[in-house]
Amino acid sequence: MTNQLLSVEQARQTIIAEGLARRGGVVESVPLEQALGRVLAEDIVSGIDVPPADNSAMDGYAVRAQEALLGVILPVSQTVAAGTLPAPLAVGSAARILTGAELPPGADAVVIQEEVERTGDVIELRAAARPGDNIRPRGQDIARHSRVLSAGHRLRPQDLGLLASINRDRVSVYQPIKVALLSTGSELVEPGAELKPGQIYNSNRPMLAALLSQCGCQVVSQDRVADDAAQTRQMLSRAAEGADLIVTTGGVSVGDEDHVKAAVQALGELSLWKIAMKPGKPLAFGRVGSVPLVGLPGNPVSAYVAFQLLVRPLLQALGGQRVSELEYRQLPAAFHWPRAGRRDEYARARVSDGRVELYPQQSSGALSSVVWAECLVCIPAGASISPGELVQVLPLAQW
Numbered sequence: 364m365t366n367q368l369l370s371v372e373q374a375r376q377t378i379i380a381e382g383l384a385r386r387g388g389v390v391e392s393v394p395l396e397q398a399l400g401r402v403l404a405e406d407i408v409s410g411i412d413v414p415p416a417d418n419s420a421m422d423g424y425a426v427r428a429q430e431a432l433l434g435v436i437l438p439v440s441q442t443v444a445a446g447t448l449p450a451p452l453a454v455g456s457a458a459r460i461l462t463g464a465e466l467p468p469g470a471d472a473v474v475i476q477e478e479v480e481r482t483g484d485v486i487e488l489r490a491a492a493r494p495g496d497n498i499r500p501r502g503q504d505i506a507r508h509s510r511v512l513s514a515g516h517r518l519r520p521q522d523l524g525l526l527a528s529i530n531r532d533r534v535s536v537y538q539p540i541k542v543a544l545l546s547t548g549s550e551l552v553e554p555g556a557e558l559k560p561g562q563i564y565n566s567n568r569p570m571l572a573a574l575l576s577q578c579g580c581q582v583v584s585q586d587r588v589a590d591d592a593a594q595t596r597q598m599l600s601r602a603a604e605g606a607d608l609i610v611t612t613g614g615v616s617v618g619d620e621d622h623v624k625a626a627v628q629a630l631g632e633l634s635l636w637k638i639a640m641k642p643g644k645p646l647a648f649g650r651v652g653s654v655p656l657v658g659l660p661g662n663p664v665s666a667y668v669a670f671q672l673l674v675r676p677l678l679q680a681l682g683g684q685r686v687s688e689l690e691y692r693q694l695p696a697a698f699h700w701p702r703a704g705r706r707d708e709y710a711r712a713r714v715s716d717g718r719v720e721l722y723p724q725q726s727s728g729a730l731s732s733v734v735w736a737e738c739l740v741c742i743p744a745g746a747s748i749s750p751g752e753l754v755q756v757l758p759l760a761q762w
């Protein structure tokens with residue numbers, strides 16, 4: 364492990380490049396009902412105009428604008444509801460039309476019914492019409508041959524609606540990334556078990572499994588391994604079977620019981636980085652056989668922050684997704700940070716009255732800080748901060 368600290372941006376770029384080199388994977392066609400959260404493997408071009416024909420945006424009367432002057436009286440020559448086909452509009456007449464109904468050929472405006480006095484089959488206009496009034500023209504939403512979504516886009520509910528609107532009932536997507544999650548540490552027990560002296564509950568496993576699922580991954584295993592060299596090797600080999608990526612926690616610092624490094628070295632290749640970030644300094648990056656591995660630090664807050672800044676873009680790159688930039692906001696600090704640090708600090712914070720407040724306990728073991736936080740405030744190495752100074756903030760909501 365080199366003693367030189369890598370910047371967060373350098374680490375991100377290296378990880379993204381590695382992900383992009385292994386990008387893509389297997390493409391499959393799925394029905395829309397199964398497409399939520401999946402990453403498009405194709406550009407989507409519309410084969411039709413949406414709406415497919417000019418139609419009325421309101422309940423009212425379709426008219427020829429040039430005939431529809433204030434006070435004019437017009438007979439109602441037909442009624443058009445959504446789903447019925449209109450006849451051409453007879454000259455000198457109006458058509459009763461309902462929202463969503465196709466405009467009769469010849470009509471070029473709709474007068475809303477509130478601006479009309481109807482007596483029997485005749486209307487009198489209380490307002491003049493202009494061409495285009497209350498009409499949703501053909502292709503207003505989507506023009507035929509236009510690209511509506513691009514490969515690499517992760518599908519959201521509104522995208523599924525849009526796909527249906529252009530007559531797509533299936534899409535080509537990448538298969539989810541299969542991730543093997545391994546928690547290392549002899550002190551770990553799962554919630555539900557009794558805590559014996561020296562033990563702590565495994566909080567990283569459910570947190571990371573949930574983060575991975577949120578990113579669209581399929582978590583294929585969630586094992587735990589004690590701090591033991593042979594077992595670590597064995598569990599890592601097993602994790603590599605059938606996984607596209609291995610994520611481990613713990614065992615990446617310099618302690619005597621940190622066996623992940625040696626095991627990865629024996630089974631593949633390992634780079635260990637010290638990243639100039641706090642929390643989240645030590646990170647292992649390598650492969651077991653041909654399967655890439657990210658070794659996150661064991662401290663839960665470190666694992667969380669390193670996941671958001673480094674693993675998320677790796678998953679996007681690997682999974683064929685567009686890699687999103689970090690979204691920063693600039694806001695005034697409500698806090699005092701007198702002692703400049705040696706690493707960029709990602710302190711857990713909240714915005715209150717437009718100013719950034721820190722959680723009082725910033726230990727990388729204190730997961731309460733992340734639960735409380737709405738954002739991470741980035742305090743660059745070497746900087747001290749006074750109240751009122753502008754700071755860069757990463758809202759957690761972007762993830």
Ligand SMILES: Nc1nc2c(c(=O)[nH]1)N[C@H]1C(S)=C(S)[C@@H](COP(=O)(O)OP(=O)(O)OC[C@H]3O[C@@H](n4cnc5c(N)ncnc54)[C@H](O)[C@@H]3O)O[C@H]1N2
Binds near residue numbers: 547621659661665728
């Ligand atoms: N002499 C040095 N010591 C440490 C350094 C260093 O540079 N020199 N770096 C520190 C930093 S920074 C971090 S972060 C940690 C990373 O340590 P490891 O990744 O080796 O993690 P462990 O030692 O296994 O565990 C650290 C801490 O986290 C707890 N832990 C681990 N796994 C879990 C889990 N699944 N759920 C909940 N808590 C977990 C573990 O019990 C330890 O308390 O190293 C520093 N040391």
Ligand code: MOO
Binds near residue numbers: 640643645660662
């Ligand atoms: O980097 Mo460690 O993550 O400071 O606690």
